[in-house]
Amino acid sequence: MTAIRSLSFLTPGNYPDDDPYAGLEATLRLFEFGEREGFDGGWIRQRHLEHGVSSAAVFLAAASQRTTRIELGTAVIPIGYENPFRLAEDLTTVDVLARGRLQPGFSTGMPHADLLGDLVHDGDWRSYDLSYGRIGRLIDNLRGDHLGGPDTVIHSPGNVQRPRLQPRSPGLLDRIWYGGGSLRSVRWAAEHGLNLLTGNIVQGEGGDDFVTAQLALIAEYRRRLPPGRPGRVALGRVVVPLDGADAATRERYRRYAASRRERTLKPQGERRILFAPDLVGTAEEIVERLRADRAVAAVSELRLELPYEFDERDYAQILRDVRTLIAPELGWWPAEDVR
Template identity: 90%
Template sequence: MTRIRSLSFLTPGNYPDDDPYEGLEATLRLFEYGEREGFDGAWIRQRHLEHGVSSAAVFLAAASQRTRHIELGTAVIPIGYENPFRLAEDLTTVDVLSRGRLQPGFSTGMPHADLLGDLVHDGDWHSYDLSYGRIGRLLSNLRGAYLGGPDTVIHSPGNVQRPRLQPQSPRLLDRVWYGGGSLRSIRWAAGQGLNLLTGNVVQGEGTDDFVTAQLELIREYRRLLPAGRPGRIALGRVVVPLDGADPATRARYREYALSRRERTLTPQGERRILFAPDLVGTAQEIVERLHADRAVAEVSELRLELPYEFDEHDYEQILHDVRTLIAPELGRPVRR
């Protein structure tokens, strides 16, 4: 039986190329709206070279001042773009500003490396570790060990202190997530004791069935997670209820789902990428499909992955319908 205790949403943070302020402001308003509606978490994608949020830490610093209690997540920061020490400083600053609500999520690599590698990194970045080791260094920085020897101090006006990453936010380590889609990545994340983000894209390893592949990832993660670690798993699905939409919007939603159906039929590319079908329909139809989803039944945290390029009103209608019509049927009570 599906029992969801935590409900969050992930938004792409789109904006018009000629008016980025209005789009970013609309996304901040959506975070406020989600909090008023009673969602537990609001997550932002980090995207580069697109009209989306390119610095999740900066955006969430603003969101921390517009909200009071909703969790603020990043899904995900590609670590290849980042300096592990400087990013750790940014994240601890946001966590302090949000009073411990930050949920930073990461992935490996550096998309668009051919365009951005030389701009982001000095020197021959082709030899740099842009994978797990780079995330490992970030985690080490978050632990806040003192730099230098026991007698090493730094002097600033009015103060002498031992040097370490500042500000300190020791509990942030328990709220770090990894976006994993393969058994290799799952095993690494579990070994590090990180929380797990798994969405509507996984790698087909030994199966052509999306849910079977995702179940294997979830169970392997739980098998390898060290004792004493939080081990949260947030599962993502694209959920678009029709109930509160007008006829024209319903037709647009159905057209959106149809345009993406082909990719769900067979594994894609050499890595055999599998895509979950979008859940577009009435609330009752979506509830039935979620109850039948064996991967959803394995978790207690559900993350709605909002479609790209919808407008603010669409997102509000989707969130409202999910919160009032779908969440209660999954065991998640309506609360504000």
């Protein structure tokens, strides 16, 4: 088994409808907590029309000022709602504020398109490229090439300069991720030099076994990478240890896992979506299951996918139990500067 060298967490950033500040502030505190505990990265979901973070860039700009070391990731920004140039400006601004710690991840498409498409886009958005080409345009913008011809300049107070995307953050291009769940998507990510996020949902294209399908995605991604491109692969699992929880919380965790078990028993829908079982149990039980997981054994980066609708204390307990009882058994230790 490959030792885990990077440990991060992914959180939805929940908040109550009548008090969004409380939930967003709690999520910022979770990023601070994760950094203190030695985690290597904190990732935020981007969710539209829900009680969660609807602008990952805005949230991570705030998180960049509350942390100093951990990577700050988005998993994932649906590109269909974004303007590739304006989003590029937002991301480079966050990366500058974070001193080069941003890890932006993307997906294609537009969840809730029937409700939001006309609000976001002018004209017939159904004819727009809201898929890989739109991510490609974003990447091209991040390259920061000058706009116009060699003699094109813009005038601003006290300055005359050749126009290009500002601010500049050249290293960001090496930290772009794609959330791939199908062979087609991982091929595209690899061929364009993006890093790969693969979580607890994949498309069952060659059978009904989740781990077999995920291993095939990882292998295909690595096979398609351009020469000299290392290609990071971060694998996500829902991990909920019981050790540090009280009796009532343990029972709630078990009910949560039971409510989601049915979807893991067979492929779902026309696209044959496969779901990984949640890892809910004692630390010893979870370590045993992770060691037996062939997909986990194939990567060195593990991302804890925190459940929706848990509270701040639950998340802190889960992170602490994983950090102290589980991750060291997989070969991971906190950053050297964390004591």
